[in-house]
Amino acid sequence: MGLPSGTLWATCNVGAYSAGDYGDYFAWGEVQPKKYYSWGTYKWCNKAWNKLTKYCDKTSCGDKGFADNLTTLEACDDAATVNLGDGWRTPSQTEIQELIDNCRCGWRKLNRTIGLLFTGPNGNSIFLPAGGTRWAGGRYGVGEHMSYLTNSLCSQAGNPSCARVWSFGTSKPEPTVCAFNKRYNGCLVRPVYSPND
Numbered sequence: 001m002g003l004p005s006g007t008l009w010a011t012c013n014v015g016a017y018s019a020g021d022y023g024d025y026f027a028w029g030e031v032q033p034k035k036y037y038s039w040g041t042y043k044w045c046n047k048a049w050n051k052l053t054k055y056c057d058k059t060s061c062g063d064k065g066f067a068d069n070l071t072t073l074e075a076c077d078d079a080a081t082v083n084l085g086d087g088w089r090t091p092s093q094t095e096i097q098e099l100i101d102n103c104r105c106g107w108r109k110l111n112r113t114i115g116l117l118f119t120g121p122n123g124n125s126i127f128l129p130a131g132g133t134r135w136a137g138g139r140y141g142v143g144e145h146m147s148y149l150t151n152s153l154c155s156q157a158g159n160p161s162c163a164r165v166w167s168f169g170t171s172k173p174e175p176t177v178c179a180f181n182k183r184y185n186g187c188l189v190r191p192v193y194s195p196n197d
Helices: 079-084 093-102
Strands: 104-110 113-119 125-129 131-135 138-142 145-153 162-169 172-182
Touching (some): 093 145, 104 125
Antiparallel strands (some): 104 113, 131 138
């Protein structure tokens, strides 16, 4: 993409076979897709948002007062690293902001898939499909919005039960990294690779 940091962006999402495919949906800190997304099925809690068992910086939200003060994904819990191998990872808020700040972007269709096309300073492009979000057993907002995972929790949410996401929608044309989702929601992951790692 020709970004100042040299960060490389994958051509498609984790679990996708082409740029227009949505790929797999992941809860934050989980490395496999599943059929049902809820606190009851989320790996890092004891069936409730205030009973977290990993990635918790507030004892009031941890199971039996648990806190480990981890707020960024470890490689073993990163869907990009586990599914694609060393060097690949879920992007940080800073890396996403760099992409937004240095690229031209606009809504496009790739085959029949609606999404955002980002064109970098060097003329290369990536397409991010608007695949909606998964919760419970359904998929919502396909073709209208998308929440892509970042590698960190969202302190703005007031507790560690939410993760920061990269959000965009047809009604909100500019992407933002200020959004957050409940950690159990199924979101897409667009991996990055940094040559300096």
